[in-house]
Amino acid sequence: MRRPMTIALSAALLAPALVEAQTLKVSPNGARSSSIGSAANFTGAVAVTPLFAPNEYNNAGAGQVEFAPGARSHWHTHPAGQTLIITSGTGWVQQEGGEKIQVRAGDVIWAPPGVKHWHGATAGNSMSHIAVTPTLDGKNVDWLEPVTDEQFR
Template sequence: MKRTILTLAALLAAPAAFAQSMEISRHADRPGQVGSAEVFTGTSYVAPVFPPEMGDVSAGEVTFLPGARSAWHTHPAGQMLVVTSGTGWVQERGQEKQIMSAGDVVWCPPDVEHWHGATDATSVTHYAIQQAVDGSAVVWGEHVTDEEYDG
C-alpha cells in the first residue's frame, strides 16, 4: 500500500517536473519595421507575432495607412487575414476589390494572386498568418498600380 501511494505520488509529480510556463509577448516588446518599398506601396508597418520557434507558420501584425497596400502576391499554403481595426480593401486578381473591416477574417487559398491594404481614406490593421512550403511563405509579384487600386 505504501509503495502504491509513493508510485502514485511520483506519477502525479512527474508532469510538473516537465511543465513549461506560459509566456506573454507584450505588444510593445515585439519590434516591427516600416514595410519595404519593394513589396508595399505607401506607408505600412509590420511587426512579427509568432517567434521563429513556431516553425513553418508565421504571422505579422500589419498596419496600412490610408492609400497603402501590398504588392500582388501568392502564398503556397494560403493566407488568413484577421482584421483587428479599421477598414481596408482586399482583391483577388480578376475579381472586384472587397471591403474588409474590423472583425472580418479573410481566407485566400494557396497560389491565388491577391493584394490587401488600406482604403484611400482609412487605415487598417490585420494579422496575416501563413505557412511556409519548402521554406517559402510568400511569392511577391508586381506592385498594384494606382489604376488597379482606384478601380
C-alpha cells in the same frame, strides 16, 4: 486526485523535454520592434510588427500590418495560404480576376495556397490586420508586381 498527481510527477521525471515544451512563453507588447514596410512589397506608408515566428511545433508565423490610407501590398501569393484578421479600420482585399472586397474590423480572410491577391487600406481610411502565414519548404510568400493606381481605384 492523488493518482493524476503521481502520473504527472512521473511524466515530469521521465520526460523533461515534454515538460519544457509545455512551458508558456510570453512576448510582451512593445518587445517586438516595428519596421517600415519595404517599397519592394508595399505601396504607401505601411508598418509591420512581427508577432511570432514558426518554430519546431508550429509552421506559421504572424505579424501585425498597419496600412495608412491608400497604402497596400503588392500582388503576391502564399505557398501554404494565409489568414488575415482585420483588427481596425476599413480596407480592401482582391483576388486576381475578382472584384475588390471591402473588409472591416472583425472580418477574417482566407487566401488559399497559390492564389494571387493583394490587401490594404481604402483610399480614405487606414486599416490594420494580423496576418497568419504558414511556411512550406521554408517559404511563406512570393512577392509579385505592384498594384497599380488604376487597379486600386
